[in-house]
Amino acid sequence: xxxxxxxxxxxxxxxxxxxxxxxxxxxxxxxxxxxxxxxxxxxxxxxxxxxxxxxxxxxxxxxxxxxxxxxxxxxxxxxxxxxxxxxxxxxxxxxxxxxxxxxxxxxxxxxxxxxxxxxxxxxxxxxxxxxxxxxxxxxxxxxxxxxxxxxxxxxxxxxxxxxxxxxxxxxxxxxxxxxxxxxxxxxxxxxxxxxxxxxxxxxxxxxxxxxxxxxxxxxxxxxxxxxxxxxxxxxxxxxxxxxxxxxxxxxxxxxxxxxxxxxxxxxxxxxxxxxxxxxxxxxxxxxxxxxxxxxxxxxxxxxxxxxxxxxxxxxxxxxxxxxxxxxxxxxxxxxxxxxxxxxxxxxxxxxxxxxxxxxxxx
Amino acid sequence: xxxxxxxxxxxxxxxxxxxxxxxxxxxxxxxxxxxxxxxxxxxxxxxxxxxxxxxxxxxxxxxxxxxxxxxxxxxxxxxxxxxxxx
Numbered sequence: 278x279x280x281x282x283x284x285x286x287x288x289x290x291x292x293x294x295x296x297x298x299x300x301x302x303x304x305x306x307x308x309x310x311x312x313x314x315x316x317x318x319x320x321x322x323x324x325x326x327x328x329x330x331x332x333x334x335x336x337x338x339x340x341x342x343x344x345x346x347x348x349x350x351x352x353x354x355x356x357x358x359x360x361x362x363x364x365x366x367x368x369x370x371x372x373x374x375x376x377x378x379x380x381x382x383x384x385x386x387x388x389x390x391x392x393x394x395x396x397x398x399x400x401x402x403x404x405x406x407x408x409x410x411x412x413x414x415x416x417x418x419x420x421x422x423x424x425x426x427x428x429x430x431x432x433x434x435x436x437x438x439x440x441x442x443x444x445x446x447x448x449x450x451x452x453x454x455x456x457x458x459x460x461x462x463x464x465x466x467x468x469x470x471x472x473x474x475x476x477x478x479x480x481x482x483x484x485x486x487x488x489x490x491x492x493x494x495x496x497x498x499x500x501x502x503x504x505x506x507x508x509x510x511x512x513x514x515x516x517x518x519x520x521x522x523x524x525x526x527x528x529x530x531x532x533x534x535x536x537x538x539x540x541x542x543x544x545x546x547x548x549x550x551x552x553x554x555x556x557x558x559x560x561x562x563x564x565x566x567x568x569x570x571x572x573x574x575x576x577x578x579x580x581x582x583x584x585x586x587x588x589x590x591x592x593x594x595x596x597x598x599x600x601x602x603x604x605x606x607x608x609x610x611x612x613x614x615x616x617x618x619x620x621x622x623x624x625x626x627x628x629x630x631x632x633x634x635x636x637x638x639x
Numbered sequence: 640x641x642x643x644x645x646x647x648x649x650x651x652x653x654x655x656x657x658x659x660x661x662x663x664x665x666x667x668x669x670x671x672x673x674x675x676x677x678x679x680x681x682x683x684x685x686x687x688x689x690x691x692x693x694x695x696x697x698x699x700x701x702x703x704x705x706x707x708x709x710x711x712x713x714x715x716x717x718x719x720x721x722x723x724x725x
Contacts (some may be wrong), residue, residue, distance in 0.1 A: 288656050290668060336656030338668050364652050366663035390648045391665040430648035430665050458721055459665055501719060506666070 286525070286564055286573070288336025292365075293530040293541060294325065296356065297345040302372050303409030304397065305634035306436050306478055308468040309345070310544060318534040322352040324554065326359040328531060331559040333363035337529075340365040345533070348375040354387045361388025368393055370434075373420040374413050378427075381420070385427040392424045393432040393461070398440075399447035407440060409636060421455040432459040437488060437510075438478035445488050449495045453503060460503055462492055464510035468542040468597055474634050475625065482626075485513045511612035512622050516587070517594025518612070524572035524596060529563060537562045539569055542597040546606045572596050577607060581615045641725050643714055644684035649722040651679055664722055678713050682723070688714070 298313035320328070329340065340360050347353055348371055360367040368391045369384065376384075381392075394417055398404035404414035424431045433452040437445065445462070452460045464485070467475050480488070492507045499505065511517065521528045521540045530538040536551040537559065538544060544551065549571060552562045563569060571577065575588050582593045593599075594610025602611045602625075603618045611618040645651070649664045651671075660676040662669040671679065677699075681691055692707035699706070717723040 334656075336654070338652065338654065338661060338663060339666070366650060366652070368665060390650065393665075428647050430646075432665055501721075504721075 287527075289332075289527055289529050289563055290337065291339040291341065291528045292329075292332045292337045293341045293343055293528065294328070294347075294356075295343050295345065295530065295532050295541065296325070296347040296350050296353070297533050299349045300344055300346040300372065301349075301374050301410055302346070302413060303637040304407060304436070305470060305474045305636060306438050306465045307470040307637060308466055308542060310469050310542070311473065313345075314533045319350075320531075320533065320535045320554070322355055324535065325352075325356050328535075328554050328559060329356070329359050329365060330363050331554075332529075333365055335560050335563060338366060340367045341370055342367060343370040346372050346375055348380070354380075354383050357384055357389050358387040366390065368432075371395070371420075372408070372413070373417040374410060376420055376423075378419075378423040381423045381427050381429075385429060389429060391430045391432065392420075393434050394420060394424070394455075395434045395436070396448060396451065396455075397435075399444045399451045403441070403444070418455065421457075425456050430459075431455065431457045432461060433457040434461040434463070436463050436465055437480070438465045439480045439484070440478075442480045442484045442488055445491050446495075449491070449499075449505075453499070457503055459506065461506045461508070462488075463506075463508035464488070466508070466511070468545070468601070470635075470637055472601055476628065477632060477634050479512065479626065480510070482513055485510055511595070511598065511610075512626055514612055515614040516612070517591050517598075517610035519591045520595035520598075520610075523592035525563075525569040526573070526592070529559070529569075537566070537568075539572070540595075540597065543568065545597050546600050572607070579607065579609075581613075581617075582609050585615070642683075642685050642687045643718075643723050643725065644682050645679065646722050646724050651676075662717075662722060664720075667720070667722075669720075669722075674709055675713050678710055679717075 297319055357367055367389050369389055370393045373394050396417060397407040401414040405411050421431060433455055435448050465471050465478050492505055496505050524539045530541045535554040538551055549568045551568050552566045578593055582588050594612055596606045599608045599610050600606035602621045609616040611622050649662055652661050652663050654661045660671040662671055688710050692703050692710050695706045696703035714723050
């Protein structure tokens with residue numbers, strides 16, 4: 278008789294390379310950790326290039342160059358060139374404020390096919406206030422033009438919260454004018470700074486409902502011209518998201534100093550230790566590291582996930598959110614209506630709204 | 640009729656780990672079957688659908704009319720996804 282072993286671990290599809298935590302913007306919805314890694318701890322160029330080679334050999338196809346602001350690194354072009362050389366499809370996730378047309382041209386020459394540019398609002402003054410950077414919005418509009426001139430694809434990304442959700446239609450129209458072929462509209466995910474600012478960021482239920490209607494209408498209107506990826510808010514949902522497509526199933530994340538994480542907030546989970554690219558290969562880490570295997574598959578689940586028919590659809594939701602709201606990363610994500618901890622979300626919603634952000638920078 | 644080509648943002652890539660051809664684009668990985676790959680590797684912006692079909696028919700020793708149908712179907716699907724122009 279054959280006893281089935283654990284299901285084989287598929288190779289990863291995507292790598293999020295956080296080249297630096299440095300960022301000129303100070304958005305209060307940032308999901309990066311409250312304690313940012315320092316510049317002198319960042320991996321050097323050669324190490325990043327080795328990581329990209331290892332990633333391609335491991336089966337990674339999509340590379341997301343992220344941060345912080347990745348353009349804060351002067352070696353972004355060299356890193357991009359290596360991605361192209363090893364066949365990774367690179368996506369530059371940027372605030373846009375540190376890139377001019379000349380640098381973008383250099384990135385195009387290095388083979389960069391796709392830029393994902395954030396916007397904070399449709400109105401320049403409101404956008405600059407949220408980004409905490411005067412003139413940021415105007416620089417973003419200029420960068421969008423440079424992206425087209427360089428022949429790259431453009432995705433516009435907008436994170437929604439109480440200060441901009443009512444401008445959603447105008448932001449969609451702005452993304453059209455900017456020539457985006459993709460628009461990501463993501464309700465804030467409450468990790469890191471965003472969790473600290475939750476009471477000031479959380480939209481109310483009617484705003485969330487209206488944002489769904491607006492996106493649905495825009496999707497119909499823009500079909501074939503601009504694709505919209507809508508990330509719904511967990512706190513107003515009844516089922517959790519398959520965070521990262523399941524822990525250790527599709528993605529890995531390398532922090533500026535070289536820690537390899539199953540998701541970019543995973544360092545908030547106590548008791549997990551993360552291997553580093555300076556100590557082990559990416560392949561050893563993907564298949565063998567304790568942190569990746571801790572919540573992989575369904576074996577770690579307790580009820581109500583363990584016997585749930587959706588356990589291989591949502592993989593129990595988000596571990597970091599379970600930790601942040603219940604104190605235990607191994608519990609069911611409270612975004613699920615079946616979670617015994619669901620009331621913690623509802624309690625959080627009941628105390629909204631609060632005024633005023635805690636800013637990342639004075 | 641105009642000659643189709645891959646969108647400048649789409650890249651054909653041989654995935655050694657999974658041993659298959661894929662088409663890569665922003666936030667997208669399309670695993671290609673043999674038919675789709677045979678068509679896509681010939682897109683050069685100079686051959687129209689009829690000439691593509693004729694070349695494929697000769698290579699695979701199949702009727703050009705049936706192949707032209709396949710070619711149109713594959714290209715139309717990729718056009719809708721923004722991966723083939725025009």
